[in-house]
Amino acid sequence: MQLLATLKSKKLSPEQLFMVSVLAVNGGNYLYNLILGRVLGPTAFADAAVLITFLLVLSFIAMTFQLVTAKFSVLFENNVFTSFVTKVYKQALLVGVILGIAIVGFAGQLQTLFNTTSKSMFVIFGCGVPLYFLMSVNRGTFQGKKAYKSLSITYQGEMLSRLLITLGIILVFNITSSAVIAIGIFLSFVFGLFPFKRSHISFRETIVLEDHYGKQIKRFFLLTAFYELTQIIINNSDILLVKHYFESYEAGLYASLALIGRIVYFIAWMFVMLLLPAVVQLKKEGKETASVLFKYVGYIAVISTIIVMTCLSFPELIIKILFGEDYLAMAPLLWKYAIATSMFAISNIFAYYYLSLDKYIPVIISGVFGMLQMALVIVFHQSLDQVVHMQIIAMILLLVIQLGFFKYENHIQKNSLSKVKNHSSTEKGNLTKDNDFSGF
Known part of the structure; x- marks a missing residue:
């Protein structure tokens, strides 16, 4: 209570609150991994590590959409912003669906490649991929608009749900299969979607962005x-x-x-x-x-x-x-x-x-x-x-x-x-000479 009172009295800025929140999220994610490592042991943890690595890979791919959304959320406003975000949501969902289908379709090959005990964990993980891409665009709007409170909530929701659901199933039901890890990750994507700003999406006729904006967005995206x-x-x-x-x-x-x-x-x-x-x-x-x-x-x-x-x-x-x-x-x-x-x-x-x-x-x-x-x-x-x-x-x-x-x-x-500076100085000097009437 004393710590909370201190934080309130100091009136942390939104950026500082976000930093505190991110440290808590990283701490929670570390706790999640550490408990898995202790409970599962080195051999079983190797399978969990593959899924966790897939999650990190997915986060980097989705981060492309988040950063593009964040940058142009700073530059665009009003109807132009809404039009832009709606288009990014559609593209992100399309990419998420394609990747999800690919992971589900090649689950057997992924099991062989990474020497895992089952392919079901890849199937479950693949089903959640489209949700992760929608979540990333949502986060990009919060990041660009510096809505750090909402941004913090979505990260905390993802972390806490994954931690509690996964460890709850393992500790309560004593089930330690890799599919449990995948279920926890899948459900954390659902919780990570909130708060979701529906006002940022418009399915009506949208404004067509000017060509130079389109080229700028495409270049930054690539x-x-x-x-x-x-x-x-x-x-x-x-x-x-x-x-x-x-x-x-x-x-x-x-x-x-x-x-x-x-x-x-x-x-x-x-x-x-x-x-x-x-x-x-x-x-x-x-x-x-x-x-x-x-x-x-x-x-x-x-x-x-x-x-x-x-x-x-x-x-x-x-x-x-x-x-x-x-x-x-x-x-x-x-x-x-x-x-x-x-x-x-x-x-x-x-x-x-x-x-x-x-x-x-x-x-x-x-x-x-x-x-x-x-x-x-x-x-x-x-x-x-x-x-x-x-x-x-x-x-x-x-x-x-x-x-x-x-x-x-x-x-x-x-x-x-x-x-x-030199060019400006030279021009100024020439101008002074041109205006020098001392010879008259």
């Missing part, structure tokens, strides 16, 4: 889709490749390592959600945007350093508390994996910053290094140590290149400003 694809590769290819190349027991151990090490990335995602609408708004107003980037990069750098040092100092304690003694074999790799995710998290802030400004080179850079990471793991996977080392190499190189691009862009901008 850039975002490509970048989210790189996110999928970098974030999830290692778990899927380890599941393919290693035995289920080792894959389960690695899944626990990845879950702990990725805490940096999930915290960074919170800042990305705030970064995009802020940068788009500042650009719209003709103001400088680099200060926003520096602020969030600083936050991530500090958080990353703390997490890496903690993982280096107390690896066994962390794994014992979070997963139990069955997973202790991963202790020596914990801080190394945290380094890889830290490098990626910082690089990610730079990439989303330039994506907000419609600059595509950092997106291509991320794609190249995402493929490099995947290729390195495919070639070098004699041990889990080697898999982690390959990721560190790829992510350090990615961050160095992103920093180099930022420095180059700043240099170009300074030169451009300098030329504009």
Whole structure:
């Protein structure tokens, strides 16, 4: 009660409340994964990790629609906004249905590919995919309009329902099949749809957007889709490749390592959600945007350093508390994996910053290094140590290149400003000479 009174007295801004909410959601998602890891054990948890990874992959694909909706919700208003959002809902639903049918149709092949115990978990998961895409567009409208209270509720609803439903079935009915995990995920998509803004949708005759708006939306959508694809590769290819190349027991151990090490990335995602609408708004107003980037990069750098040092100092304690003694074999790799995710998290802030400004080179850079990471793991996977080392190499190189691009862009901008100033000074000087009547 005292904490609530303190929060009320300090009157947190909507952005700060959203950050607190996201931390709670990430904490709940971590609790969900940790309990699954403890209850199921390494071998069974490997199957659950595949579904969780599929959920992450789905979230990155759907994030394309969310970010496009968020950006243009800042730029569009009134009937133009409604027309735009209605069109995005239709397209998102179509993509969701196609992907859902594909997952259901290839459930048997997916079971063989990832060595899972059943295909029913893929069938159930596939049925929920269209709902997830609708949910993402809904979230994009809240994000763009900075309706952070509603945005927080939809994330909390998804997390809490998945946690309570899944663990309730497992603990009450003692059912530990992978289908239970899929049912919990499916139902969480339903709860995540609320609150749903029906006023953002109009099925009447809509306004046709001008050609330059259409081209701008299409370009941003393709850039975002490509970048989210790189996110999928970098974030999830290692778990899927380890599941393919290693035995289920080792894959389960690695899944626990990845879950702990990725805490940096999930915290960074919170800042990305705030970064995009802020940068788009500042650009719209003709103001400088680099200060926003520096602020969030600083936050991530500090958080990353703390997490890496903690993982280096107390690896066994962390794994014992979070997963139990069955997973202790991963202790020596914990801080190394945290380094890889830290490098990626910082690089990610730079990439989303330039994506907000419609600059595509950092997106291509991320794609190249995402493929490099995947290729390195495919070639070098004699041990889990080697898999982690390959990721560190790829992510350090990615961050160095992103920093180099930022420095180059700043240099170009300074030169451009300098030329504009010199040109203005020259014109002013010529004007002064032309108006000099001292000779008369």
